[in-house]
Amino acid sequence: MKTHKKFDFSEVVEFDKHIAMSIPNYDGLINLVGAFFLEIMPPDGVCVDVGCSSGSLLNSFSEMTVGRYIGIDSVDFGENKNFEFRNEDCVDALQKLKAADFVICLFTLQFLGRHKRAKVITELGRLVSGGATVIIGEKLYMGSAKINGIFHRKHMMKKRELFNDREILDKDEALFGSMYCINEQTASDDYENIGCSTRIWQSYNFAAWIIETGE
Numbered sequence: 068m069k070t071h072k073k074f075d076f077s078e079v080v081e082f083d084k085h086i087a088m089s090i091p092n093y094d095g096l097i098n099l100v101g102a103f104f105l106e107i108m109p110p111d112g113v114c115v116d117v118g119c120s121s122g123s124l125l126n127s128f129s130e131m132t133v134g135r136y137i138g139i140d141s142v143d144f145g146e147n148k149n150f151e152f153r154n155e156d157c158v159d160a161l162q163k164l165k166a167a168d169f170v171i172c173l174f175t176l177q178f179l180g181r182h183k184r185a186k187v188i189t190e191l192g193r194l195v196s197g198g199a200t201v202i203i204g205e206k207l208y209m210g211s212a213k214i215n216g217i218f219h220r221k222h223m224m225k226k227r228e229l230f231n232d233r234e235i236l237d238k239d240e241a242l243f244g245s246m247y248c249i250n251e252q253t254a255s256d257d258y259e260n261i262g263c264s265t266r267i268w269q270s271y272n273f274a275a276w277i278i279e280t281g282e
Contacts, residue, residue, distance in 0.1 A: 082121050082144060088229045090174070091222065092270040097124065099268055100202055103277060104169055107200050108132050112168035115139065117157050117187070118175030121146040137164070158183055161190035166197045173204040173275070180247050188257050195262040195280055203258065204268070204275035208250040218272040225271075 087093045108114055112134045116125050119138030129136045129149045136150035139160040143152070153160045157175070170191065176184055191201050208215055230238075251274075258264035263281030266274060 083123050086120070086174070089226070090270065090273050091225050092268075096173075096204060096268045096270070096275055099275075100124070100171060100173075101128070103200070103202060103267075104128055105131060108134060108169045110134065113137065113166065114169045115164065115167045115171070117161065117170065117172040118178075119150075119152070120144055122148045122150060122152065124171065124173075125150040134168075137167075158186045158190065161187065161194075164190075164194070167194050167199045170194055170199050170201040172201065174206065174273075176203065177205045177207075177246050177248050181249075184247075184257075188260060191278075192261040195278055198280065201261060201278040202267070202275060203278065204273065205254065206246070206248050206273050207254055208248055209272045209274075210251065215272065222271045 090096075104114070108128070110133055112132075113136075114125065114128055114134055115137045116122070117139050119125055119140050120142070121144045122138050123146070125136045125138050126146075126149045137153060138148065138150050139153045139155070139157050141154070141156060143154045157179075172187075172191070176187065179187060191199075191203075195201055209218060255264070258276050258278055262278040264276045264278045267277050268275040
């Protein structure tokens, strides 16, 4: 059997540009997250990005409001960082975190697998119970096979405007054994275990929720 090469985030050139090209209306989501941040993040509060990649989101947020900013990622992209960078496993990093005010976890859970995902969900629930607001975004299986098929075909057509066919096929192959998408209902159950969840954005089968204490 041919050796399978998994997707390697550290090999992605211009990561922010790559993800914006890969997820339709990603910029719209980021603008929305920024609006929630400005409304929710208190001065001198704690903002955490789980799977911060280049750290561009935290860098921009740290210029808006005085506070403590923490980025967690197992890959060091070597970008300039105007925040505390924790180059470690996300579960370990979250377990060390006593409290937070605003937590971002965009398109990270889908790469964890169910056991590690469950641990992250538990830690996010603990932070929300302590007063944090969490925004989660991930790629999901939506509804029926027919709905998923339509989303997939239209997303592939969109990607062909930005990538060549070889790039698309090579990435799809590399994501086998690297990405563990779940169905929308299972994800919704996870979010309700964290707190009171509200869907705030969707593009094809990518979606995002905001989660609060519900009090």
